[in-house]
Amino acid sequence: MAGDGTIFGAMLQEFDEAARILNLEPGIWKILTSPRRQIIVSCPVQMDSGEIEVFTGYRVQYNIALGPAKGGIRYHPDVSLDEIRALAAWMTWKCAVAQIPFGGAKGGVVCDPTSLSRRELEALTRRYVAEIIDAIGPEKDIPAPDVNTNDQIMAWVMDTYSMHVGQTTTGVVTGKPVELGGSKGRREATGRGVMIVTLEAARHLGIEVNGATVAVQGFGNVGSVSADLLAEAGAKIVAVADHKGGVFNPRGLDVAKMIAYARDCRTVDGFPGGEPLTNEELFRLDVDILIPAALENQITLENACDIRAKIITEGANGPTTPDAHKQLHERGIFVIPDILANCGGVTASYFEWVQDRHGYFWEEREVNERLEAKMRQAFDAVLQTGLTYAVDMRTAAYICAINRVATVTKMRGMYA
Numbered sequence: 001m002a003g004d005g006t007i008f009g010a011m012l013q014e015f016d017e018a019a020r021i022l023n024l025e026p027g028i029w030k031i032l033t034s035p036r037r038q039i040i041v042s043c044p045v046q047m048d049s050g051e052i053e054v055f056t057g058y059r060v061q062y063n064i065a066l067g068p069a070k071g072g073i074r075y076h077p078d079v080s081l082d083e084i085r086a087l088a089a090w091m092t093w094k095c096a097v098a099q100i101p102f103g104g105a106k107g108g109v110v111c112d113p114t115s116l117s118r119r120e121l122e123a124l125t126r127r128y129v130a131e132i133i134d135a136i137g138p139e140k141d142i143p144a145p146d147v148n149t150n151d152q153i154m155a156w157v158m159d160t161y162s163m164h165v166g167q168t169t170t171g172v173v174t175g176k177p178v179e180l181g182g183s184k185g186r187r188e189a190t191g192r193g194v195m196i197v198t199l200e201a202a203r204h205l206g207i208e209v210n211g212a213t214v215a216v217q218g219f220g221n222v223g224s225v226s227a228d229l230l231a232e233a234g235a236k237i238v239a240v241a242d243h244k245g246g247v248f249n250p251r252g253l254d255v256a257k258m259i260a261y262a263r264d265c266r267t268v269d270g271f272p273g274g275e276p277l278t279n280e281e282l283f284r285l286d287v288d289i290l291i292p293a294a295l296e297n298q299i300t301l302e303n304a305c306d307i308r309a310k311i312i313t314e315g316a317n318g319p320t321t322p323d324a325h326k327q328l329h330e331r332g333i334f335v336i337p338d339i340l341a342n343c344g345g346v347t348a349s350y351f352e353w354v355q356d357r358h359g360y361f362w363e364e365r366e367v368n369e370r371l372e373a374k375m376r377q378a379f380d381a382v383l384q385t386g387l388t389y390a391v392d393m394r395t396a397a398y399i400c401a402i403n404r405v406a407t408v409t410k411m412r413g414m415y416a
Contacts, residue, residue, distance in 0.1 A: 007085075007296055017395055032063065035062045037060070039132055043056070044127065062103065068141060072175075074108045074146035093339045093398060098378050125157060138353070142349070158172055174349035183367060194342060194344065195226055196376065200380075215237075217292045217293060219268050244269040247277055254273050258273065283306055289309060293319075301323050343378060344375055
């Protein structure tokens, strides 16, 4: 339920405010706050030691009114059904905001992938896919990479599915290696989308991007690409932090060197280009732009009052609690919500799915041009909705998304 302290409850809080403004019909309200399908599976795996471990896996298909379900698979010790349910809901709204013909889904396995060998990781992936195989497919539910999963794991997903159905089916998953039907530009797409909407927000607010200061929390795929592209656009990346620590340099960090350092050391902690910095200190910095690109619930009521950024671009899913967001809005901080800010990834996944189905692949320039057009279109639609209803960008994004899904749900009618 909304406000019950769960991640799904936080999603419902955000949903409810927009639904009330739309005067959403009670029946449609119930449909759009009820996950369509929730799958829990046990995945036994023989470990390298010869012992058997049983891992718990989840796949939630939240809504398929707009098209096949779409959403990543994450491997993490803290994966839970509540988290996956909330992320599947956010994927539903994200696809609707991006105006692509997908519903929302999410999957996850409770594990610490850093403690698994490559063989164990492959065995776990294949067993998980085998357990949910009846639920996925290029016209049913299309997984993708997420936290702690990558293109190699997606290749294993594609191969496992293909072996079961007896034919190579590249369109069952996105985020694959280019050699296996992946799309050029897909890996950078989420971070590129973050960069695009950040530039749009700066333009709207009259902030000069050249020399604008940026702090980034999280330096995985999204955080590193966002930082790199914003630096290319002229911004000054002054602080980066991850789960182990961070670094600060008011004159600007060398992002290219930091990416190489993080690739070798698996953290930015200890990077020699600046002074040590904690996550708590990063949120207190006086910067123009803050990009939380780590995990959920990083900006809370406890630290929201310390934030001094003019723009917050949510590269991660659900990094800000509803109560914290309300405070940020009241203080005049322009927040670009996750369902808009990081929808570049699912948009490029849509492009990959389209290319797989047609068997014809685009050059990276074309992918990036199409992505920029889509992201600008989505940002403008949310901005105009916010101005029309006199609401913040998060509420505006939900209004756009809920209205689209509700409209299609009513058009499709009730199957009995």
